[in-house]
Amino acid sequence: MSTVAVFDVGKTNVKLFAATAQGAILEELSAPNRVVDGPPYRHHDLAALEDWLLAGLAELGRRHAIEAVVACSHGSGGVLVEADGAALPMIDYEQDPPSGLAGDYAAMAGPFRERGSAVMLGSAHLARQMLWLERGWPEVFARAKAFLALPQYWAFRLSGVLASEVTSLAAQSHLWSGADARPARLVAERGWGRLLPPLRPAFETLGPLRPAIARRCGLRPDTRVVCGIHDSSANFYRYQAAGLQDLTVVSTGTWIVALTDHAGVDLDRETPGLSCNADVRGRPVPGMLTMGGREFASVVGEHAGPATRDALRRIVGSGTMALPSFGADDGLFPGTARRGHVRGPLAGDPSVRFTLGLLYAAMLANRCLRALPPSRTVVLDGGLVRDPLFGAILAALNPTARVLVNRDAHGTATGAALIAGHEARRGPAPLAVEAPDVSGLPDLPSYWSRWCDLSHPWSHAS
Known part of the structure; x- marks a missing residue:
């Protein structure tokens, strides 16, 4: 029986499941989602997390016939990416932004219809994280290829395909007006549209695993990578x-x-x-x-x-x-x-x-x-x-x-x-x-x- 591997990224813990196509959970692995105090700011250790994920896929693959991999995540995690990975570390969303940025962001975020949520504490919104990265590291930001919500970041790392996805963008990112099903005006005002790849449905297969990852994990080379979804x-x-x-x-x-x-x-x-x-x-x-x-x-x-x-x-x-x-x-x-x-x-x-x-x-x-x-x-x-x-x-x-x-x-x-x-x-x-x-x-x-x-x-x- 074919199995789906689900990578569930929470703020405190990450989990990797083997599940049937009908959603029945067969097995679960879990680990803390490690946070590093800095520099350049408090951030999640993506490299360590990727090592854990690939080891977990290899472990589950020895006991289950994994046919597809899909990631899901909370809505406050995003990664600025360059050619093949993170251009800057992923901000811990409970980290306060620099002095002055929070007030500037609140002034530019627009009305509720544009935001789809309140302006919350810390660095909870992907748009606010983008503003921080743009101001703090303008040269890196200018040459970056994309800014990805977490499910699509992991899909990118596994498949090499860049995509945006609507449930992730609509999850209090302030990049998407859910009421009108379009990007928030802030995206055009800041010139951020180039960093948001084309929308793909959560259920769409982006491609197979990268060959090197399939070999490392011992998985079939045609193992599907699904676009991913907000938790x-x-x-x-x-x-x-x-x-x-x-x-x-x-x-x-x-x-x-x-x-x-x-x-x-x-x-x-x-x-x-x-x-x-x-x-x-x-x-x-x-x-x-x-x-x-x-x-x-x-x-x-x-x-x-x-x-x-x-x-x-x-x-x-x-x-x-x-x-x-x-x-x-x-x-x-x-x-x-x-x-x-x-x-x-x-x-x-x-x-x-x-x-x-x-x-x-x-x-x-x-x-x-x-x-x-x-x-x-x-x-x-x-x-x-x-x-x-x-x-x-x-x-x-x-x-x-x-x-x-x-x-x-x-x-x-x-x-x-x-x-x-x-x-x-x-x-x-x-x-x-x-x-x-x-x-x-x-x-x-x-x-x-x-x-x-x-x-x-x-x-x-x-």
């Missing part, structure tokens, strides 16, 4: 491939990411957390973003789970609440950065702390859902759904939707593997989901209403 769009695609429509997907990890196939979102008006991604066909995918996993961790601290219905009833009955925001970012509530706190009679009770953190994360996820048009089907996945109460809370708060939980921990890899077989698929891809158990829950709608009232900055003084 959230890959996860969304797994549900599209299964035939779901009228759909919102809420994925939970470091970020809570909600994406919908609905139109009707006003993409001319910037609101907290709003984003506009794209699906594999280039269609706008409105969404919401908030760093819910880190907020959850801030509330939970060292307290272990699982969450319990008894603790949930006590929390709700007492009116105890975790209120935003615990991190350096305002998240969904302007003016709340670093003002997060717990209030109520059980604020100091360690026996309910994990349940309180999970409830808080569910409130943030529900806020994302309420900011998007209602969908007939809501699918929840990612790390937080491992606790059954997370899905139950959201199902209770959204009784008119069909709320489903997918407990598969490898959504991005599954979606990326399915991408590799997109053109050959003749029916819906398999999908295992379940409805949450909402029995024995307290009055969550009233709690939700009160939590919303208290989650605005002017309420924090009371």
